[in-house]
Amino acid sequence: MSLVNLGVNTDSLGAWMRVQGLGGGVIEDVTTLAGGTQNILLRFAMNGRTFVFRRPPLHPRANSNETMRREARVLRALAGSEVPHPALIAACDDEEVLGCAFYLMEPVDGFNPIGQLPEPHASSPEMRHAMGLALVDGIAALGRVNYRAVGLEGFGRPEGFLDRQVSRWRDQLASYSDFAAWPGASALPDVGAVGAWLDAHRPGSFIAGIMHGDYHLANVMYRRDSADLVAIVDWELATIGDPLLDLGWVLATWPDGDGASTVSVTPWDGFPTPAELIARYRAGSARDLSAIDWYHVLACYKLGILLEGTFARACAGKAPRDVGDRLHGRAIHLFERAARLIR
Template identity: 75%
Template sequence: MESAVDIESLATWMTDQGLGAGPIDNVTPLAGGTQNILLRLTRDGRDYIFRRPPAHPRPNSNETMRREARLLRAIAGTNVPHPALIADCGDESVLGVAFYLMEPVDGFNPVGQLPMPHAGSPAMRHAMGLALVDGIAALGALDHQALGLADFGRPDNFLGRQVDRWRSQLAGYGEFADWTGPQALPSVDAIAAWLERHRPADFTPGIMHGDYHLANVMYRPDSGDLAAIIDWELATIGDPLLDLGWVLATWPDGSGASTVSVTPWEGFPAPAELVARYGAGSARDLSAVDWYHVLACYKLGILLEGTHARACAGKAPRDTGDRLHSRAIHLFDRAQALIR
């Protein structure tokens, strides 16, 4: 990963930004939830987190970096926990890509085996679940226009576009040879029709993270509080209640088919308590919360099915494709149970 970054050019840019002098030391790759490159580095005794697109950027990767940096700058000083932006560079001529620098976060990601003291405290794990929804309640309460983000998304008809958007995505998988087809996903057409019939008439636009679940947050090492919400690449202006739906769709249910796994799980709140907690911290109308839960299951199931379709055509590992296909089926089964 370090080889994907011209450290000398980065040092020159940092000097121009007033960010220390001398060599950059202790360059360490960090694991992230995406293919984006994350490095921890030190200069003049100060630690930084460096973030740039993948070694082989997608067509929109640089614009995504610029959007992430803009969002982090806009929410600075708010009560939403996030990595503090230090500086950003949208000029691709410096390193060949857009990039930015953040303050390191003192915290851990909870996916997998929890560390102590969290692993030993059901009460602390309960607090972790409540803090997760507190984060999006705070995010959704921000005035995006006052923060300079009026043009950060397309909230007009946001909900009206959703089913067609993901139905088209699913149909597009037909280009992959030997894909089992949409008929392998239970009730996919019935769920889409239900979503269209029961779509909320209106909503209050706000900032939404776009991929909000336990894998995209960090917790403080000594409490159940959030240290930071991370991986903002899908953030936009839309309906923040879809972030709550995403939490519910990804919330482990003991089936082993969840997209997120945390151990030990005992103590984490039940979904109904998450909804109640969100409602206590938000002025938004939660009467249609099941609709957002179903939409999140529909959208996430279709996204996971994409890897299965690619695996059928030999463009992704078959075991991964089969595993994600099973999770997609589980999500559609969950959606079907919700609409009965």
């Protein structure tokens, strides 16, 4: 595989690695890995050691390099914590080296559960139940990290975090009017009522902490021989905010018999109920969960609006129509779920 075609000059990377004390030699055994929506994730070997390399896409967005820097910063901060995560080896903020910011991680020996589960997980409802509880344990551990103590002061804007949420996503939805042929917000049931309910029932306070920002089964890896998490991955949306929104995100993406799930794991029987997930989080956190329905509804609201964005682009011919239609259906289900919760 040619690393040049993936935006990686091997001579420059090797020279930088030597400066970092990572040795020198030939980069070999290069394979691509799945990770994030567009970011490039590679595994390669050098001098008998395996590295995982992450950089922005070949056609980066305006904030792609800053996203790489932020991901590396949060992984560095989590070193030594209870939070399962890929260990950071080294990061390069200097875009002159490869034309972008990038970093190196230790490889993770595990699997992502989306799709068909491997054995022994596929044959054990008990193991699948424990997998669901371990998922919640991951964000409970993340929420226990003192972000100031690990050097993440200024990593986000926790002041007014909850106050900004509904207006931020309401404005995002309104911006889709720029796409021709999008039918408008009225295509989403109860969108106005859900937003109004969120504004009226917003918790008065929260304990700020590290948020993953996109926490669900597609963004974790499990051990091959147990139900334990081995790593939480794809930290590109991490910030300092209200960690209970990560729990709300799990609930919004969790199959609940209403067709609104955004994850697909087979077989599913055995996984915990939403109530069991909440109870598990409560056992591992000192946070007040009395308003957890609010976070569940907010996650449905935010995720539904994000999914609707693809539908709006598809209406204008800027995304595949079949994908847009499918995600529009999921957005409708999410708003229907939110409407049931507020009633």
